[in-house]
Amino acid sequence: MPTGVPMANKQAKSSGFQWYCFRKAEGNQMVKRVLVVGGVAGGATCASRVRRLAEDAEIVVFDRGPYVSFANCGLPYYVGNVIEDEKKLLLASAELFKARFNIEVRTDNEVLSIDRERREIEVKRLQTGEVYRERYDALVLSPGATPIQPALPGADLPGIFVLRTIPDSRQIRSWIDDHKVERAVIVGGGLVGLEMAENLSRRGISVTVVEMLDQVLAPLDPEMAEPVQEHLIKNGVTLHLSDPLAGFEQSSAGGLVVKTKSGARLPAELVILSIGVRPEIKLAKESGLEIGNRGGIRVNEQMRTSDPNIWAVGDAVETQNIVTGEWGVVPLAGPANRQGRVAADSICGRDSKFRGVQGTAVCGLFGLTIATTGANEKTLRRLGITGYQKIYLHPAHHVAYYPGASPIHMKLLFSSDGGRILGAQAFGEQGVEKRIDVIAMAMQNGASVFDLEEAELCYAPQFGAAKDPVNMAGMIASNVLRGDSAMADWESLSSTKALVVDVREAEEFSAGHIPGAINLPLPQLRSRLNELPRDREIWVNCVVGQRAYYALRLLRQRGFTVKNLSGGFTTYKQIERRLGTAIGTSAT
Numbered sequence: 327m328p329t330g331v332p333m334a335n336k337q338a339k340s341s342g343f344q345w346y347c348f349r350k351a352e353g354n355q356m357v358k359r360v361l362v363v364g365g366v367a368g369g370a371t372c373a374s375r376v377r378r379l380a381e382d383a384e385i386v387v388f389d390r391g392p393y394v395s396f397a398n399c400g401l402p403y404y405v406g407n408v409i410e411d412e413k414k415l416l417l418a419s420a421e422l423f424k425a426r427f428n429i430e431v432r433t434d435n436e437v438l439s440i441d442r443e444r445r446e447i448e449v450k451r452l453q454t455g456e457v458y459r460e461r462y463d464a465l466v467l468s469p470g471a472t473p474i475q476p477a478l479p480g481a482d483l484p485g486i487f488v489l490r491t492i493p494d495s496r497q498i499r500s501w502i503d504d505h506k507v508e509r510a511v512i513v514g515g516g517l518v519g520l521e522m523a524e525n526l527s528r529r530g531i532s533v534t535v536v537e538m539l540d541q542v543l544a545p546l547d548p549e550m551a552e553p554v555q556e557h558l559i560k561n562g563v564t565l566h567l568s569d570p571l572a573g574f575e576q577s578s579a580g581g582l583v584v585k586t587k588s589g590a591r592l593p594a595e596l597v598i599l600s601i602g603v604r605p606e607i608k609l610a611k612e613s614g615l616e617i618g619n620r621g622g623i624r625v626n627e628q629m630r631t632s633d634p635n636i637w638a639v640g641d642a643v644e645t646q647n648i649v650t651g652e653w654g655v656v657p658l659a660g661p662a663n664r665q666g667r668v669a670a671d672s673i674c675g676r677d678s679k680f681r682g683v684q685g686t687a688v689c690g691l692f693g694l695t696i697a698t699t700g701a702n703e704k705t706l707r708r709l710g711i712t713g714y715q716k717i718y719l720h721p722a723h724h725v726a727y728y729p730g731a732s733p734i735h736m737k738l739l740f741s742s743d744g745g746r747i748l749g750a751q752a753f754g755e756q757g758v759e760k761r762i763d764v765i766a767m768a769m770q771n772g773a774s775v776f777d778l779e780e781a782e783l784c785y786a787p788q789f790g791a792a793k794d795p796v797n798m799a800g801m802i803a804s805n806v807l808r809g810d811s812a813m814a815d816w817e818s819l820s821s822t823k824a825l826v827v828d829v830r831e832a833e834e835f836s837a838g839h840i841p842g843a844i845n846l847p848l849p850q851l852r853s854r855l856n857e858l859p860r861d862r863e864i865w866v867n868c869v870v871g872q873r874a875y876y877a878l879r880l881l882r883q884r885g886f887t888v889k890n891l892s893g894g895f896t897t898y899k900q901i902e903r904r905l906g907t908a909i910g911t912s913a914t
């Protein structure tokens with residue numbers, strides 16, 4: 327991989343598939359038989375879009391489960407009783423599909439195999455055991471993904487659950503009620519695992535999260551995950567990080583014991599396994615469709631598989647990342663829905679293309695919102711990409727003078743050459759997802775940090791600022807690229823020969839500062855320039871980087887060599903807590 331940053335949106339051009347289109351549906355109708363395997367996010371979207379484009383098509387949706395179009399994303403909140411009525415999770419019924427869209431939905435019908443030569447599928451009616459065949463002109467696979475279940479001792483003990491379907495959530499709720507659950511262990515600190523942590527806590531259950539990585543929420547960089555971890559701990563969640571699961575035992579008291587590699591034995595009455603999902607590729611694989619090296623069904627930008635009559639969408643497919651160009655499996659509802667729509671367009675002869683994924687995601691935990699889009703720094707490093715820069719900022723979610731302002735802690739990654747936005751992560755109490763969504767959209771359009779600087783966003787005191795956090799991020803990054811500012815590398819703090827100058831007021835400095843820093847408050851800087859070295863680099867620091875930037879501009883124009891410690895002392899605290907030890911410079 328070159329050290330530069332790859333181009334975006336080069337989906338599947340090289341896969342060598344035969345491009346093939348059904349005839350245009352509108353105005354040139356030909357009755358098609360469209361069969362859809364899986365009737366939830368991707369499948370239901372695709373089926374109903376086909377109907378909107380091809381009124382004469384015959385559309386049948388098969389799902390082996392008892393429901394179609396249910397809200398998987400709502401399941402943790404049903405377990406937590408935030409959603410009290412199970413029926414609210416059902417977004418549409420088979421009857422509604424028939425009445426509204428003339429789509430036949432067959433629940434409790436499992437598709438067993440695909441005969442590609444005869445364009446037929448074999449289906450089993452689960453309630454009767456009857457097996458039958460159905461012919462298709464177009465087949466859509468949206469079978470989702472399966473929760474990973476570790477092959478470890480005791481993994482099949484009662485009280486251990488996964489969460490994927492309404493029946494799963496119903497079982498967990500019943501177990502909680504019937505077994506007076508007081509302690510739960512969640513294995514896996516990803517989005518779903520942590521949503522479950524919050525929801526079980528809500529029900530008064532004491533929660534421990536076991537995670538093999540050294541951080542929760544893998545899409546975040548470690549220094550961004552650290553405050554989230556602290557927040558979880560503050561809200562009563564116990565974290566076992568860097569501690570892989572080793573197995574389960576039945577305890578003598580009748581509950582469970584969760585064992586970890588470190589030797590911990592965690593008692594619990596309930597265990598939720600949330601260690602990720604595996605694309606459901608059985609049908610695709612057995613019928614010889616191309617499977618990518620990340621384990622998902624390989625598709626082109628029209629969501630077509632290696633068979634021109636079969637499309638695949640959702641958690642089961644591999645897609646290309648718009649930032650890194652890497653193929654990957656990104657199990658999120660947004661991409662599944664959009665892919666379903668693209669597949670329907672393609673079936674009906676339209677030239678829609680899926681743009682690729684960027685992993686835009688959000689999670690709410692005990693009042694904290696965490697959101698992310700694009701690549702994180704870990705990924706850029708793993709790919710050997712060095713041509714990037716990063717900034718940290720901590721703007722208020724709306725103007726500070728309007729009551730209730732709270733900070734958004736952001737990290738923005740962008741290419742050194744041209745400022746293309748590569749990724750953003752943020753957390754805070756309010757307004758976080760709005761900023762990440764704006765940046766996500768900018769990224770999809772290949773925008774640069776200069777575009778963020780220029781973005782015209784809505785503003786009134788209770789909603790934002792005339793310089794919105796998104797503008798601020800763009801301005802800080804643009805300043806770096808224009809050479810008006812330069813960012814010092816936090817990781818070099820311990821080894822630098824630079825002089826760290828803290829430009830906050832004396833009281834702020836004495837309340838805490840970077841070891842080795844000297845204090846020279848911004849208002850005194852002009853009159854005390856003679857105290858600063860001209861033959862040595864200066865790193866300026868303040869609370870969030872703003873006063874330090876003013877100092878940097880002043881000093882640079884006076885001939886000093888200066889860099890800003892991005893994000894200031896607030897970022898310093900994040901990094902220090904992450905390392906578990908004070909970092910600083912001895913170079914005073």
Ligand SMILES: Cc1cc2nc3c(=O)[nH]c(=O)nc-3n(C[C@H](O)[C@H](O)[C@H](O)COP(=O)(O)OP(=O)(O)OC[C@H]3O[C@@H](n4cnc5c(N)ncnc54)[C@H](O)[C@@H]3O)c2cc1C
Nearest residue numbers: 364366367368389390398399437469470640641657658659
């Ligand atoms: C608890 C939970 C919370 C989530 N929260 C979020 C969130 O907040 N935000 C977000 O973006 N994403 C979230 N997701 C992920 C999101 O739900 C999925 O990405 C999305 O549902 C994928 O859609 P899909 O159509 O690919 O698969 P699914 O929605 O899983 O649907 C697949 C369907 O296919 C059926 N099926 C499989 N094989 C066969 C077969 N052989 N024959 C017949 N039927 C078959 C299955 O029964 C299933 O009903 C969450 C997922 C879970 C489980």
